[in-house]
Amino acid sequence: MITTDRMAAVDANAAALGVPRKQLMESSGNAVAREVRAAADPGATVALVCGRGNNGGDALVAARFLDGYDVAVHLLGRRETIRTDIARENWTALESAEIQSETVTDSREFGLGGPDGDDPDVVVDAMLGSGIAGGLREPERTAAEAINASDATVIAVDVPSGIDADTGDPTGGAEAIAVNADRVVTFHDEKPGLAALDAEVTVADIGIPAAAERFTGPGDLLGLDRDPDSHKGDNGEVLVVGGGPYTGAPTLSALAALRAGADLVRVACPESVASAVQGFSPNLIVRGLPGDRVGPAHAERVASLAADNDIVVLGPGLGDGDGTREFVREFLTAYEGRAVVDADALRVVPDVDTDADLICTPHQGELVGMGGETAGDPAERAELVREFAAEVGHTLLVKGAVDVIADGDDVRLNRTGNPGMTVGGTGDVLAGTVGALAAVTEPFHAAAVGAYVVGRAGDAAAEANGAGLVATDLPDRLPEAMRNE
Numbered sequence: 104m105i106t107t108d109r110m111a112a113v114d115a116n117a118a119a120l121g122v123p124r125k126q127l128m129e130s131s132g133n134a135v136a137r138e139v140r141a142a143a144d145p146g147a148t149v150a151l152v153c154g155r156g157n158n159g160g161d162a163l164v165a166a167r168f169l170d171g172y173d174v175a176v177h178l179l180g181r182r183e184t185i186r187t188d189i190a191r192e193n194w195t196a197l198e199s200a201e202i203q204s205e206t207v208t209d210s211r212e213f214g215l216g217g218p219d220g221d222d223p224d225v226v227v228d229a230m231l232g233s234g235i236a237g238g239l240r241e242p243e244r245t246a247a248e249a250i251n252a253s254d255a256t257v258i259a260v261d262v263p264s265g266i267d268a269d270t271g272d273p274t275g276g277a278e279a280i281a282v283n284a285d286r287v288v289t290f291h292d293e294k295p296g297l298a299a300l301d302a303e304v305t306v307a308d309i310g311i312p313a314a315a316e317r318f319t320g321p322g323d324l325l326g327l328d329r330d331p332d333s334h335k336g337d338n339g340e341v342l343v344v345g346g347g348p349y350t351g352a353p354t355l356s357a358l359a360a361l362r363a364g365a366d367l368v369r370v371a372c373p374e375s376v377a378s379a380v381q382g383f384s385p386n387l388i389v390r391g392l393p394g395d396r397v398g399p400a401h402a403e404r405v406a407s408l409a410a411d412n413d414i415v416v417l418g419p420g421l422g423d424g425d426g427t428r429e430f431v432r433e434f435l436t437a438y439e440g441r442a443v444v445d446a447d448a449l450r451v452v453p454d455v456d457t458d459a460d461l462i463c464t465p466h467q468g469e470l471v472g473m474g475g476e477t478a479g480d481p482a483e484r485a486e487l488v489r490e491f492a493a494e495v496g497h498t499l500l501v502k503g504a505v506d507v508i509a510d511g512d513d514v515r516l517n518r519t520g521n522p523g524m525t526v527g528g529t530g531d532v533l534a535g536t537v538g539a540l541a542a543v544t545e546p547f548h549a550a551a552v553g554a555y556v557v558g559r560a561g562d563a564a565a566e567a568n569g570a571g572l573v574a575t576d577l578p579d580r581l582p583e584a585m586r587n588e
């Protein structure tokens with residue numbers, strides 16, 4: 104099963120892997136033509152009703168694969184109104200090939216039949232697919248009524264027009280009109296909303312490489328754009344809890360969280376390091392905790408600070424001194440929100456009883472320290488991480504040459520990054536980045552995107568600085584790394 108949003112991500116990842124959408128459209132159109140051939144013998148009349156988006160584009164391709172059939176293409180709009188270059192190119196190809204085609208601009212002129220007024224044997228519904236928003240407008244609405252009133256076998260491309268592929272409900276509300284399809288040929292994977300429909304569903308493999316789903320890619324960045332109407336705080340408030348023996352670690356996490364898009368980043372650290380942390384950046388809000396180590400005495404104060412934030416990043420530079428583990432245990436036992444757990448705080452996770460939703464970011468050694476297993480073979484390692492995530496009940500991001508992200512159901516691999524990133528502090532950058540992302544998206548997605556963009560920032564830093572790469576190079580490169588291109 105794949106949702107519309109995930110499909111869009113996978114599609115963009117496929118393009119980044121060298122399989123562009125026009126190529127996928129060619130496969131989609133081919134699959135639609137095969138479905139027509141399965142429904143009717145050569146010589147049958149086939150009306151292809153095409154919208155102006157890529158759903159229509161699929162049927163424009165299908166028309167080229169239907170030699171031997173009596174084909175008529177109805178484009179709902181003028182050529183100039185076709186939304187995408189690839190669909191327009193396929194329209195031009197049809198015209199050049201002199202395949203019977205007409206443009207419909209006025210819904211009153213829409214008719215499915217040939218000159219004698221008979222219904223066609225087959226109608227291909229390619230008006231709207233995953234790009235639909237709201238109920239069918241004209242001329243799609245009138246066309247849907249005509250399709251539903253005809254005796255033709257109706258084959259829907261990807262999803263019947265007017266239906267939400269994620270839910271199976273009409274996009275215009277319960278009573279709204281949608282195409283009533285006999286068959287649906289959908290692409291790449293089953294869609295959650297199609298099973299409930301009274302139609303026979305075929306899933307067509309359109310050549311999206313498995314790696315487009317298995318590995319992170321630029322498509323994973325889709326949907327993370329800021330809402331232009333958002334206010335301060337809407338894009339995440341992050342509390343970093345760390346420092347004591349180390350000052351740089353919490354600072355790197357906090358700066359990364361800011362560069363990854365958080366609106367407000369607060370750092371709770373021992374008073375002994377508070378002014379040093381503040382000295383790194385006026386953009387940080389620093390809260391000093393009495394003493395020079397974070398200990399159990401601070402659990403209540405940190406809990407009240409945490410309540411004012413969307414997410415806590417727990418661990419950077421905390422160390423493993425007297426009382427640190429007790430602090431982490433006490434804090435997590437009472438905490439019910441979201442947290443990224445890194446470094447020394449990780450050891451506590453497997454045996455703490457918490458309602459918190461955690462994203463743990465161990466490297467392989469820390470994973471083993473938590474009681475997890477690792478393996479040399481990447482596929483085996485991924486499966487072990489998935490099983491361990493299910494066991495601990497949290498999201499895991501296991502860092503390595505290839506990072507493994509798992510939450511017990513899903514597994515994703517990330518291969519951005521380079522050996523130069525084994526320098527100290529890059530893990531702190533990752534924890535802060537994932538923290539900022541987890542304030543605005545689901546933990547698994549946040550962990551996968553975090554790994555991807557920090558690796559990308561590291562790749563850019565390595566290109567600029569070679570073996571001289573240091574962790575402080577990374578935060579400033581995050582905004583560029585988070586651009587979806």
Ligand SMILES: NC(=O)C1=CN([C@@H]2O[C@H](COP(=O)(O)OP(=O)(O)OC[C@H]3O[C@@H](n4cnc5c(N)ncnc54)[C@H](O)[C@@H]3O)[C@@H](O)[C@H]2O)[C@H](O)CC1
Pocket residue numbers: 110111114124127128131154155156157158159160161186187230231232233234235236237238239240241243260261262290309
């Ligand atoms: N990997 C893939 O996902 C592939 C998908 N293919 C096919 O592409 C469509 C999705 O194409 P897209 O261009 O994004 O959207 P649509 O064609 O569904 O619609 C676009 C167009 O329609 C207008 N519109 C939106 N809502 C309405 C409405 N309620 N009434 C009228 N008009 C509406 C709007 O202007 C949009 O611009 C997917 O389903 C597949 O069929 C690829 O070909 C292969 C890869």
Ligand SMILES: [K+]
Pocket residue numbers: 158228229230231232259260261262263264
């Ligand atoms: K459709």
